[in-house]
Amino acid sequence: MGKNRRNQSAAIRFGPALKALFLCLVIAGLAVGYVWQKGQIFQLGRQITACESRLAQLRDENQKLSDQLAVLNSPVMLDQRVRELNLGLVPAQPAQVYRLTEAPPGDDANRRFAARQEGGLAP
Secondary structure, X not given: OHXXXXXXXXXXXXXXXXXXXXXXXXXXXXXXXXXXXXXXHHHHHHHHHHHHHHHHHHHHHHHHHHHHHHHHOOHHHHHHHHHHHOOOOOOOOHHHOOOOXXXXXXXXXXXXXXXXXXXXXXX
């Protein structure tokens, strides 16, 4: 029986060992990939949390600035600033106000204006 083993090739004797080694390397590679992927998921979760908190902070700041703009644009506040800066501004007299009326939709005024611009005559 010993005679038969000596005549076998080296590939046959090391074949099962190479298969086991390859299988161990595949399992180790999969384990390393799994751990790396879990680390990436954790890191991305932290980034999402940080971005969500930054978004909430920016929304709060935007709301505060919007409220401040509304206060600064109020007629009372504008009148107060005019008095503080001594600008001498007064409300417009009724004779100084021109009211423009808008043509109702479907009016041919737009077509006539377009025809005038092209150099044609209005119908």
